[in-house]
Amino acid sequence: MTIRLASIEDHAALAGIFLSVRRSTFVWEDPASFQLDDFASATEGELIHVAETAENGIVGFISLWEPEQFVHHLFIANGHRGKGIGRALLDDLARRQPGPFRLKCVAGNSVALSFYKRSGWAQIGEGETDGRPYLLMELSKTDESTLSSPST
Structure with a gap:
């Protein structure tokens, strides 16, 4: 697996995964x-x-709002979840950017919450957007020794 910067040519595939x-x-x-x-x-x-x-x-992507180190999207294509792709994208991000990172996860999305907790994220707050409760999560530990092996 290779992790790389997305190009404009990738957008059709990314839009398909997103949808x-x-x-x-x-x-x-x-x-x-x-x-x-x-x-x-x-x-x-x-x-x-x-x-x-x-x-x-392309089997997945991560998008980051850099001014706030905010992980806005982490999507793995159907049929490819549970293979370490999400963790590899997060580990790659931690190697490239200083962190800490934050994200919001819908409170009822137990699969995603479990994944983030296993990946070292901690709940630091909660809120509501469009009437839907979310948990604010943070990953502050970016020590290289906690990351899995490089994926590129």
């Missing part, structure tokens, strides 16, 4: 409310890195 994952996992939303062009507006101005394999092409 299909949201429709299949965001069960608290109407799947019909998600559109292919949501990706462009949802990631505008963000730093995006992709995870890519020779066999499958």
